Amino acid sequence: MMNTIRSKVVAILVFGLFLTGCAATKTNNQNGPYDPLEPMNRAVFNFNEMVYDNVLDPVARGYKRVTPDPIELVVGNFFSNLNDVVVATNSVLQLNYESALVSSTRVLINTTFGIFGLIDIASDISAASDVNLNKRNEDFGQTLGRYGVASGPYIVLPFLGPSSVRDTFGIAVDSFFMDPVTQGVTGVFMKDVDYLNTVALRLPVATARTINARAQFLDDDKTLEEAALDKYEFMRDAYLQRRTSLINNTATVENK
Template identity: 35%
Template sequence: MLDFARIQKFLKPMSFMVVALALSACATSQDPATRTDGINDPYESQNRAVHRFNKGLDKNLVRPVSKGYAAVLPVEIRDRVNDFSENLSMPGVAVNSLLQGDLRGAGLATTRFLVNTTVGLAGFVDAASELNIPEHDTDFGETLAVWGVGEGAYIELPIFGPSTQRDAVGFVTDFFTNPLTFATIDTSPEQYVPPTARAGSWLNTRDKISGTIDSILYDSADSYAQSRSVYLQNRRFELDSSGGAEEDPYLDPYAE
């Protein structure tokens, strides 16, 4: 059985290292020639090496485990785990909304968390949606965008996949800005609940969109370039829709 306490202790210093590397890279001025067609990827050779590792990990572990997870558990149970995992993220969403000056978003996240934690049986039932309380989601990567921090270079993270320097910092920061992170560290057996729920949610998502992921990773001529394009397109659209995207002087490669 996995010892999540040890995993957390291992991830903490690694997380700080990721942040330090991303921030130092953000501070390094990049040659404009490294940005072509709206993509800033000066570390492509290193990124491709990480991509090969991630692709092998998906092929040999994540993909088959996700299929087994879906085969063993009924969709109703898997969806309940997803709801529970999403509810655990709401305190962090509320914090980021406040940091963005979005009082309405902070209120929605807080309300959804309180309703789903109580009426929704600790979050296993999405009672908030049944009561027509709108969904709200954000992260520290978006917070940085609202604050005017640039996207930075594209990077692919081991295990976690496509990202940017800004989103890599946001990913790590979200772990520490979620109050529930500290509520479950070094306690037993509660320490196992959040990471187990997140793992189940990730496996369920991998299975649900397996067609898309398999097409990108295993059917495209260049899976690295394809995954990079899809990630940047979706992330930029997401931030632009929420008002968090910065003005980019480079051509958007996804515009029609």
């Protein structure tokens, strides 16, 4: 078992180093964002907007309409608690032990005393004391960035939206190895709990998480539609700036 896990870790790190060459960019020497795939990206962006407008957003609006605010809050807390597993794992990979300790403590407190994460006890502790247990934000794309892997070209992924070469690989690693909701392929965290590794359970949970996340974004998206002259450019620039900020540790504490 240990040899298998070690082999997977080595494979991830080797591929990450390979990305250093594949994702080499001129971002430090250019005046604008590195977007050589812009025509293709705009086509995918328009496709995503069509899917959001006609499928996902109506479902998200219906979810908000029928779901009381307290229930919506606890659902968000539950998925945020699951995400802390991803944050803690990547914090360890980055040797960021302060973030790893905080995120692990959040999972422990919120899972045990917060009824499987439905109540964000850890954030309440932070609000009521000097103990900083606020949510962090770390993923494998950031982990690669901390080790010097360049972002590579900006990419818009079907359904998922803004990304880059580095962050696309990061999404894949997080999904297959670290995310408790989607890592059923490897079963790293719940290998011996058969009923938690079934598609019949994971698929509805992943769908509910997607709808909940989109519901939280509806108001922001409406404001963006009204304010941005070019929504594609605005989202691209905002995404790249935010990722740079996260990798440079200038925005390590996140709101859910």
